[in-house]
Amino acid sequence: MKSISEILSDSCPIFHRRHEINASHLKNSVRNLADAMHAADPSAQFAMGLWDGDILAFGAHPKTILRFKTPRAAAELFARGFLGFGECYTSGELEVEGDLQELLRLGFAIKFDDGDLPFSQKLRLLPHYIRSRNTVEQAPCNIAGHYGLENEFYSLYLDETMTYSCAYFKTGEESLDEAQLDKYRHIARKLLLKPGERLLDVGCGWGGMLILAAREYGIRGIGNTISRNQFEYANERIKVLGLQNQIEVVLDDYRNLRGKFDKFVSIGMFEHVGKEYIPTFMHKVSSLLEPRGLGLLHTIGKDVYSHVDPWTERYIFPGGYVPNLPEIVLEMGLNGLPVLDVENLRMHYARTLDRWAANYEKNAAKIAEMFDESFVRMWRLYLNTCAAGFKYGYVRLFQVLFSNGLNNELPLTRNGAPYP
């Protein structure tokens, strides 16, 4: 099987020289791309439509059709990989008919996402990367483009608990609300939460974990967020539920938190920390947790390092970085946080994202009114790319349980038989 860069260098001189768009070279490249997808999965039924009406079809009943409406869309794809694909999909120069995730599956099958950006493109993005470093000052701006969107927008595709992270499906048949509450309960059980314990939730979002832990496990706790929308929404909800004497959400950076807690949790926030701040984060955790206290990190992760997808980083999560399991457990070890348990919930996130994408499509017209059609397309691509990434690509969801130093009094087994 040819790699994407071989396909490109075979046939497409524009990979490094974008100014020379040559339609016949481009057609060759598209043909090679389609051939590679077919070779990777000969049973896949798919087609590619070209700007001049030509169709390359594999199978009589294509599940997915990729249409290049302009030669530029193909040129951008070949020159800038997923960054070009994403921009042209957003603008509509590139269309996917049928099953978007099936197209992405074939993309993963040929390791399309292995191709890094050419140096010239990296240079172009450099000012953005420098601007997006997650300093205490910049971090709120980095997340503002995402979490600064109105709570109403998120309510159109999240569940009623407003949980924006991987759910936990015990059977796969339950509602998204139930699966999100079960995720919080799954974490509460791993953390052995007990009444009166002090829980810290770093990056607590709209407060779902804290609220469940307060109601069902009787903890007292603090959560932090740097999104004003989340901060206001969460505290309002806490007040309505009469939990303001037990839990509170503060508007502050994790690096500014003080105090000592019995238990620690962070759900779906570590992806915003950034590679260079991973040691800072772990050191902070060890200073906030009581000795022998338990912590749980719930985060998207990779098996090994691979470059950050530039489209997602540029348009969806500025400053974002998907950490890999080796660096997570290494940094925990270096900070005296021995790993007790790791669970990979990859397929749970795929399922969560499928539910979100379905909710999203139901509300697409409303979202187009709130924003515009290109936003609708961009966010659709984001949700489906993530779902496909968990199903077929490089992303996982890790729950990593650890203690602050050794704790010899923990239960012997996962189902909680006590250490006698």
Add this chain to the structure above:
Amino acid sequence: MKSISEILSDSCPIFHRRHEINASHLKNSVRNLADAMHAADPSAQFAMGLWDGDILAFGAHPKTILRFKTPRAAAELFARGFLGFGECYTSGELEVEGDLQELLRLGFAIKFDDGDLPFSQKLRLLPHYIRSRNTVEQAPCNIAGHYGLENEFYSLYLDETMTYSCAYFKTGEESLDEAQLDKYRHIARKLLLKPGERLLDVGCGWGGMLILAAREYGIRGIGNTISRNQFEYANERIKVLGLQNQIEVVLDDYRNLRGKFDKFVSIGMFEHVGKEYIPTFMHKVSSLLEPRGLGLLHTIGKDVYSHVDPWTERYIFPGGYVPNLPEIVLEMGLNGLPVLDVENLRMHYARTLDRWAANYEKNAAKIAEMFDESFVRMWRLYLNTCAAGFKYGYVRLFQVLFSNGLNNELPLTRNGAPYP
């Protein structure tokens, strides 16, 4: 708290110059060592006895007394750390009265094992390290000193299943035999073993896992060992149980294995692979497992890299290397073996070793007849050092479950709800 090297450089010029043994300097060093232990745990009751009859006591009822019978024993300890301690304990120049593990606990509390060997000592060990590299040719010699001991010897402290790895205690009250069988069942459940599946057990020891998997799960399988004793014993047992049509043990190196298997397991063998062969091992695993097949690695591990304890490597496990979790999961990731689940069974191994040590003491007189008194002492130190290492030190027991490439059909949850 002073580090051990600070204690040494403060008071003991022999740290780098062993030829000048000065008794008053040595006494100072012992006093500083005792002070450091007391500072690390002021409630600990312990004492040190010196060659001239002096006693340094903390508390009226010492649980453990370290006696230096000669100045040389102290000099060796300070010059060569645990290597010197182990050699002098073996020879009897150094005695521990009372609770040996309590002394080791205090040693861990002052991070005694952080002190690396001086360069001159490393140089002295260099020929040994070079000789002990785990090449296919050398590996059988490396394990011969340990597993070449008579099966009868191991039967004096292991359980009836002859299992020489961490057991799994559901309650902590069960017999060692039951806990070892439960360990195999715990692994079988994680691997989702099904009748007729082909299981490969790399480093199968005396065959315990294969036998249980054949009898209770109906698998067919192969195990390998490079110990002739284990090979003969295991196949004899398989024959007696009438399982020879299902399972077989071969006398061969893991690097020579061929074929394709549905499931893979390796229990307590990875510690013998050696750092430089970890990539070889993982690559071999990925080539022996069917795509999407599950594997489980059960191994002693550390949270992060630290130097190999030279006494254990020299006298107990030549060529041995305790891998760390970051390098294990990194190498799995690099070889397309995504991690699904990690469980740290540290306290189970502490408990297993306590059972072994108790069995061992019951048979100490018999073992002294089989070997000699210094062997009895050496092996006692080994068992107790390991137990203390799991309880208070740097060693963990990791079970790491992985698949060969992505498998989207696995159960959603640990208790096995199927992915619908």
